[in-house]
Amino acid sequence: MSQGENGTVREETGAVDTLEPQLTAADRCDSCGAQAYIRVVVKSGELLFCAHHGKKYQEKLSAIAHSWHDESARLLEDQRA
Ligand SMILES: [Zn+2]
Numbered sequence: 839m840s841q842g843e844n845g846t847v848r849e850e851t852g853a854v855d856t857l858e859p860q861l862t863a864a865d866r867c868d869s870c871g872a873q874a875y876i877r878v879v880v881k882s883g884e885l886l887f888c889a890h891h892g893k894k895y896q897e898k899l900s901a902i903a904h905s906w907h908d909e910s911a912r913l914l915e916d917q918r919a
Pocket residue numbers: 867868869870871872887888889890891892
């Protein structure tokens with residue numbers, strides 16, 4: 839049996855994809871209550887928007903947004919089916 843010293847290769851035990859949380863059907867637009875596809879992190883917290891309101895507020899919010907997570911492309915894919 840070989841003993842791994844430094845180069846022990848682990849299976850994927852740790853989750854890596856925590857940087858960009860996936861939005862789910864439980865996430866709702868702060869403006870209209872529709873399913874949220876856009877998540878904006880600002881100084882005071884985070885905001886959720888549907889594709890429509892995300893676009894609407896993007897111009898204003900992009901100036902203060904720390905991060906802009908946009909899954910609205912997924913919406914378009916859904917509609918194509
Ligand atoms: Zn909305």
